[in-house]
Amino acid sequence: MTITFIDMTTSASVPTEPQGAVRGGGTVTDRLVEANQRYAAAFTDPGMDARPVLHVAVVACMDARLDLHAALGLELGDCHTIRNAGGVVTDDVIRSLTISQRALGTRSVVLIHHTGCGLESLTEDFRHDLEMEVGQRPAWAVESFRDVDQDVRQSMQRVRTSPFLLHKDDVRGFVFDVHTGLLREIDPA
Ligand SMILES: [Zn+2]
Numbered sequence: 001m002t003i004t005f006i007d008m009t010t011s012a013s014v015p016t017e018p019q020g021a022v023r024g025g026g027t028v029t030d031r032l033v034e035a036n037q038r039y040a041a042a043f044t045d046p047g048m049d050a051r052p053v054l055h056v057a058v059v060a061c062m063d064a065r066l067d068l069h070a071a072l073g074l075e076l077g078d079c080h081t082i083r084n085a086g087g088v089v090t091d092d093v094i095r096s097l098t099i100s101q102r103a104l105g106t107r108s109v110v111l112i113h114h115t116g117c118g119l120e121s122l123t124e125d126f127r128h129d130l131e132m133e134v135g136q137r138p139a140w141a142v143e144s145f146r147d148v149d150q151d152v153r154q155s156m157q158r159v160r161t162s163p164f165l166l167h168k169d170d171v172r173g174f175v176f177d178v179h180t181g182l183l184r185e186i187d188p189a
Contacts (some may be wrong), residue, residue, distance in 0.1 A: 048077045058098045060112040061087040065178045086119040087112055088143040091159040098164040108169040111155050114176040119144045148175050152186040
């Protein structure tokens with residue numbers, strides 16, 4: 001763990017590189033693959049099975065400012081991490097939670113939305129504009145929102161009312177402040 005962290009810090013803190021992601025002429029993916037080779041060189045198999053140690057699934061926005069493992073003190077193997085734009089509880093998130101609980105033994109669900117989410121600046125017009133542009137209406141909703149607290153509440157509600165989940169007594173929702181790094185819990189009522 002420590003070696004991996006040092007490795008990542010080193011690669012992320014090289015401000016002298018002029019081209020950033022295109023350093024060395026490669027693409028950003030090339031850089032990721034190079035980083036993986038360093039990661040694997042220092043990696044030792046902890047010998048875990050696939051069931052999360054803490055029996056918890058975290059559903060969060062994909063926002064790049066939210067480092068879930070660091071923010072929640074999570075270690076490798078601790079949790080399932082399910083992320084999408086907004087941390088929205090879509091049918092596909094329910095699919096993942098169902099597998100997480102029924103096949104892999106998780107019992108708690110943590111939902112994390114955050115301040116300054118990109119979905120706050122979108123509306124469902126996004127779908128209409130897409131349709132006008134490409135000639136096909138997406139099957140999915142944008143799931144934009146105005147009130148982040150309310151969005152967390154309705155997400156908790158979607159989890160609690162899902163018929164597929166086994167464990168719905170420990171479902172908690174939070175807003176992560178991207179400026180302070182603090183979580184604020186949302187009252188489900
Ligand atoms: Zn977001």
